[in-house]
Amino acid sequence: MSGDAGLLTLALAGVLLAALLAYVLLGGADYGGGVWDLFATGERKERQRALIADAIGPVWEANHVWLILVVVLLFTVFPPAFARLTTVLHLPLLLMLIGIVLRGTAFTFRTYDDRRSGAQRRWGLVFAIASVFTPIMLGICVGAIASGAAGESWGILARVQACAQAGDTGPECEGARQAATFGAVYVQSWLTPFALGIGVLALAMFAFLAGVYLAVESPDAALREDFRLRALVAAGATAAIAVLLPLASAGRVPIVGERLLGAWWSKPALFVTAAVAATAASALWRRRYRLARWASAGMVTLLLAGWAAAQFPLLVPPDLTIALAAAPQATQRLVAWVLGLGAFVLVPSMVYLFRVFKGRPPAFARMEARTTVRGRDHRG
Amino acid sequence: MSDLLAARAQMALSLGFHIIFAIVGIGMPVLMVIAERRFLRTGDPVFLDLTKRWAKGTAILFAVGAVSGTILSFELGLLWPGFMEFAGPIIGMPFSLEGFAFFTEAIFLGIYLYGWGRISPRAHWWSGVMVAVSGAASAVFVVIANAWMNTPRGFRIENGVAMDVDPLAAMMTPAAFPQVLHMMLAAYAATGFAVAGIHAYLILRGRTHPFHRHAVHIALMVGAPAALLQPISGDISARYVAKWQPAKLAAMEGQFRTERGAPLRLGGLPDEEAMTTRWAIEIPKALSLLAFHDPNATVAGLEEFPRENWPPVAVTHIAFQVMVALGTYLAAVSAWAVLMALRRRPIVANRALLRALAVATPFGFIATEAGWVVTEVGRQPWIIYEVARTADAVTPMPGLQFPFAIFTAMYIGLSVIVILLLRRQLAESPREEAAAA
Numbered sequence: 001m002s003g004d005a006g007l008l009t010l011a012l013a014g015v016l017l018a019a020l021l022a023y024v025l026l027g028g029a030d031y032g033g034g035v036w037d038l039f040a041t042g043e044r045k046e047r048q049r050a051l052i053a054d055a056i057g058p059v060w061e062a063n064h065v066w067l068i069l070v071v072v073l074l075f076t077v078f079p080p081a082f083a084r085l086t087t088v089l090h091l092p093l094l095l096m097l098i099g100i101v102l103r104g105t106a107f108t109f110r111t112y113d114d115r116r117s118g119a120q121r122r123w124g125l126v127f128a129i130a131s132v133f134t135p136i137m138l139g140i141c142v143g144a145i146a147s148g149a150a151g152e153s154w155g156i157l158a159r160v161q162a163c164a165q166a167g168d169t170g171p172e173c174e175g176a177r178q179a180a181t182f183g184a185v186y187v188q189s190w191l192t193p194f195a196l197g198i199g200v201l202a203l204a205m206f207a208f209l210a211g212v213y214l215a216v217e218s219p220d221a222a223l224r225e226d227f228r229l230r231a232l233v234a235a236g237a238t239a240a241i242a243v244l245l246p247l248a249s250a251g252r253v254p255i256v257g258e259r260l261l262g263a264w265w266s267k268p269a270l271f272v273t274a275a276v277a278a279t280a281a282s283a284l285w286r287r288r289y290r291l292a293r294w295a296s297a298g299m300v301t302l303l304l305a306g307w308a309a310a311q312f313p314l315l316v317p318p319d320l321t322i323a324l325a326a327a328p329q330a331t332q333r334l335v336a337w338v339l340g341l342g343a344f345v346l347v348p349s350m351v352y353l354f355r356v357f358k359g360r361p362p363a364f365a366r367m368e369a370r371t372t373v374r375g376r377d378h379r380g
Numbered sequence: 381m382s383d384l385l386a387a388r389a390q391m392a393l394s395l396g397f398h399i400i401f402a403i404v405g406i407g408m409p410v411l412m413v414i415a416e417r418r419f420l421r422t423g424d425p426v427f428l429d430l431t432k433r434w435a436k437g438t439a440i441l442f443a444v445g446a447v448s449g450t451i452l453s454f455e456l457g458l459l460w461p462g463f464m465e466f467a468g469p470i471i472g473m474p475f476s477l478e479g480f481a482f483f484t485e486a487i488f489l490g491i492y493l494y495g496w497g498r499i500s501p502r503a504h505w506w507s508g509v510m511v512a513v514s515g516a517a518s519a520v521f522v523v524i525a526n527a528w529m530n531t532p533r534g535f536r537i538e539n540g541v542a543m544d545v546d547p548l549a550a551m552m553t554p555a556a557f558p559q560v561l562h563m564m565l566a567a568y569a570a571t572g573f574a575v576a577g578i579h580a581y582l583i584l585r586g587r588t589h590p591f592h593r594h595a596v597h598i599a600l601m602v603g604a605p606a607a608l609l610q611p612i613s614g615d616i617s618a619r620y621v622a623k624w625q626p627a628k629l630a631a632m633e634g635q636f637r638t639e640r641g642a643p644l645r646l647g648g649l650p651d652e653e654a655m656t657t658r659w660a661i662e663i664p665k666a667l668s669l670l671a672f673h674d675p676n677a678t679v680a681g682l683e684e685f686p687r688e689n690w691p692p693v694a695v696t697h698i699a700f701q702v703m704v705a706l707g708t709y710l711a712a713v714s715a716w717a718v719l720m721a722l723r724r725r726p727i728v729a730n731r732a733l734l735r736a737l738a739v740a741t742p743f744g745f746i747a748t749e750a751g752w753v754v755t756e757v758g759r760q761p762w763i764i765y766e767v768a769r770t771a772d773a774v775t776p777m778p779g780l781q782f783p784f785a786i787f788t789a790m791y792i793g794l795s796v797i798v799i800l801l802l803r804r805q806l807a808e809s810p811r812e813e814a815a816a817a
Contacts, residue, residue, distance in 0.1 A: 016648050035518055055492075056493055057490075057496070058490040058493070058494035059485040061443065061446050061489065061490060062452070062483065062486040062487040062490055064446060064486070065479065065483045065486050066450070066455055067449060068479055068482065069479045069483070071453045071454060071457075072453065072472065072475045072476050072478075072479045073476070074458065075457065075468040075472060075475075076468050076469060076472020076473070076475065076476055077462050077469075079464060079465045079466075079468035079469055079472075080465055082457050082461070082464055082468060083457060083461035083462065083464055084461075086454065086456075086457025086458050086464075086775075087457075087459050087461045087775055087776065087777065090775065090783075092460050093454055093458060094458065094783055096787070096788065097450065097451050097454055100447055100450055101447045101448070101450075101451065101790060102450075104443055104447040105443055105444055105794060106446060106798075107443075107445075108439060108440055108443035109440070109797060109801060111439070112436055112440050112801060112805070113801060113804070124448075157776060161776070165487060178527055182779075185436055185777075186777055223442075225455070229484060231413065233409065235808070238429035243577065265562070297810070299613065307543070308581070327468065327469035327472070327545075328542075328545040329471055329549060330545050330546060331469040331470075331472060331473070331545055331547055334473055334547045334548065335473070336471065336474060338473060338476045338477055338480070339476075341480075342476070342477075342479070342480035342483070345480060345483075346480060346483050346484070346487075349483070349484055349487045349488065349510075350487060350489075352491070353487045353488075353490060353491055356489075356491055356495055356498055356499055357498070
């Protein structure tokens, strides 16, 4: 296999990144909604929660499928990357799955269980806590990949497996075996300060996105102010982590020091990202919510793109490149066809979904809204 | 419990749990679409009520299906990274297609559940149709991926690496059509009979509201034809297994010795040590007839295969007996209901039939689970039939008993909650005729 990835392989890696970005921008905001459910306060507490539920309800399952697409694309197009990551990140992925299950089911159970407050509060709490927990685990996994910790752990394991396969019992293999403790392979792969930092960054970012989206979708000024304030707080937290984490880890995490901050594109990229972030914050400050929504999504896009550019051409640092991990050409070509075909169905469906629930309400729904009280029971 | 056994148990449990919700996701949209269509044509509000109540139940079950399906897509790697590294490029295609089908399903289910009053009634109905179609498509693609594990095609192996990968050939394997047909019919039969059974039970308990009568009728419209066609599909499957996976057939039938004019064994307990199946009712020559459509055909027994390549015989045989027995019961009840309908007798006035339906409520699900035990356990010790062994594909991570324990607890908890929530929904359903006014 050649050292450079072909155009098709690069395009598929790009689609993988785009699917992850879609999950962050859409699914991430659904988790952020859960965060604001947990921190619902003040006299409009229940109305905040109702708005969050209305905003998430029709779309969270569709938004969640982006994650499935990421997983499927990874094991189809880059199978060694999938096998390595699911092996050494078994524990954080397991925890993330528990979070995913609790978030989704508790939200649905709350919608359809007893309307009385006891059951509602119980499910609401599970939903909200899982919404905080899951993004942290997702971020930890990303941080573990980006920092190379996951790849290093895989290397330790791979050396032992190679020795076992060769039947080698020499001193080098004995050393490899002793180095491959459970902690070195399955815990140090992700339990690092940098990965934890990325976990918290993901949480802050999702909360920020949700705050902005919810401000746009608020039916009245008071509720909009609530979410504007929340979005500003989350924006501050996101900015603080996004600035401090690279500075603190530049010396210890090579991808940050050498690739993210040291590349030729670093300075212009950082400048553009900072400008977009400042636009988002100032738009929010000036109550220009639609601009804030675009700018905040742009900022998150640039952060993910920065990660991808810093890592390129590595898929799982420190040694698995996009080209090395790529599936056979026949598979890649067919996946490209499937993606085209899928997009043909997916894009119009997605547009329809968001127009029905996130666009301006159609005339007859506005009429109905005037005659009925807006509440959670409208779903039938 | 060894790590391998824990991994297999966790995978089996996760699949077995998810299948229930997957089936409901295939079948319920069809029922809702029929009920909503009736409402649009007749304007009878009972049909609207029925559609909306079914939709609520479906919403709960679909959410559990979505998250349990997510678990599975990760578990493929968490438990079997070696298998996925090898098989990913070969069977990733049906999984990718399934991804888009699931996307469509989730999008239109969101529109269907929350779109009442936001979109026109016609658009709403079509959203339901989209859910039904994409739900069926998802199932087709996933079963195609599983069929490849039974009859792997579309690659050759060189030094343990797959070469000449042809993902299309991997989708069009001999097992694909029989398995897909059998599973789709199973899904419609299981959902139809579960719904018919629940409402039949409520009628027997004195709920005379027409709501329940309509529910039984619509559920049987979907469930009864599927259950009646299932024996034909079963025959296609049996002949496929006889040809392509003779060891699995031998285990299903408890056939240890190779035999001309082999008998069909009903019940019985296979004994691997003694190489015999005890206490079975044997119908002479029936197995040869069913498997090869020739009463004197030779059926290969397990003795033809090395001992280390035998699937667990007793589990496979008993699961097969359970599936066939329950499937036969559902087909018989279906025939009864169809006869009543043809003679224009009201089905819901016949208490014996209602009782037969109520008893059958879980049968479709149990039969489907048993069928998956037959195909999965019957494929052992292979994860990819005659290509890769399950034991070689398991993750190197030790301590798999702990994830297994966690998932077991989670599935038990979810099951209890889902049952309680569905009971709540049923308790609120219409009671007496008078309430219709």
